[in-house]
Structure formats: C-alpha cells, structure tokens
Amino acid sequence: GESVGLHLPTLSVQEGDNSIINCAYSNSASDYFIWYKQESGKGPQFIIDIRSNMDKRQGQRVTVLLNKTVKHLSLQIAATQPGDSAVYFCAENMDSSYKLIFGSGTRLLVRP
Amino acid sequence: ETGVTQTPRHLVMGMTNKKSLKCEQHLGHNAMYWYKQSAKKPLELMFVYNFKEQTENNSVPSRFSPECPNSSHLFLHLHTLQPEDSALYLCASSQENPGRSYGYTFGSGTRLTVV
16 A cells, blocks of 8 residues: 655654644535545555534544635644654545545655 | 455556456445556546446546446456556445545555556
C-alpha cells in the first residue's frame, strides 16, 4: 500500500511537536470530508471526518478544521509520534454520491 | 486486518497476459469500489458497484473489466495491459454511500507491474 514514487509534498516534524497538514478541496458542493492515513504496505485508513455544517472536530490527538469559504481542510496532529509517519489524504464527498474524491496527499516524516 | 482482503498482494504480468485481481469483504457492506494509485495520479476512482450493479465507470479503458458476482466479492480482470498500467490497485467497500458510512474501508492493495 505504499505510495512509492509519488512526488508528494513532505512535512518533516520533530517527535513531540504538533503537525498541521493542509488540503484544498475541489467542489464547493461537497458536504462530507474525511482524512485518511496510509502507511507503507497498507491501504488508506480512516482517521477523522467532518460534515459541512461544522468547522471543527476533535478526535484523539487529531483535530480537523474546515474552512468552506476558501475550500480548505486541515488536519492537526498533537504530540506527533514516530507511528504517525505515513501519507495523509483528504477526501471529499457530495450529496449522497458514492464517490470519494481524494486529494494528492502529504507525506509526514517524524524525526526521533 | 480491515475486513477487506485483496489477492494477490503482488503481481507481475506481461502485456499479453490475462490475470485477475480479487477482493473480498467480510463486513456486510453493499457497495464496492476499485481505485488505482499510481506515481502520477494518486487514488483515481475506477469502478463503483452498489448491490452488485455497476453504477460508475470512470472512463476506464476496456482492458480493465470488473466483475461483481455478489456483494462480498469484486474482481478486476486484466488483459493486454500497458506498462503505464503499473500501479497499486485498491479495493474498498462501504455499507452505503460514504457520507452515511464513515467513508470506505480499504484493502491493502495489489501491487501490479506490467512488463
């Protein structure tokens, strides 16, 4: 499941610091958003979601922020750990469609 | 394990070969999907099946032929592929549309290399 060869933007952070990963989505009519994490050798895994009637949602060590005005989504990871090293994708969904449209992804590297 | 199993994990095939990718989900979901993840265009939707009926074909070349015999199984039949078809092929499933199902559950993918 690794994204080997992808020329992804990379965010490098020190272990223990906070990470912020950004995503610009494409469709102003999208009303549901998800962040996925993809580790080497695995498929994407659900982290956290948010609906368009909210602008912030918190999980365990993760927070998603939604700015519909500028079609921007961000994922904040608190106290980043080595196990957080992965590729992170945002995905958008619209109006009961079965399609999830994925962003291009960001690679997060955590320095020990 | 996520409950979505893909086989094989790795596949190398010549351009004249015929092979099939298999996906099985043990989650009781009603919708299944094929995505292609490559170096140039990550996570492209290929096909959507809802209750065994194909509801989306995202302009995929005919050398890729999906089959969904029941809600638990999904196949991708491959023939006369090109080297640019080399990619990670991901299967996913959901109970209903992603907005009501917390998105998709993905398998680990099949890494396909066309030589």
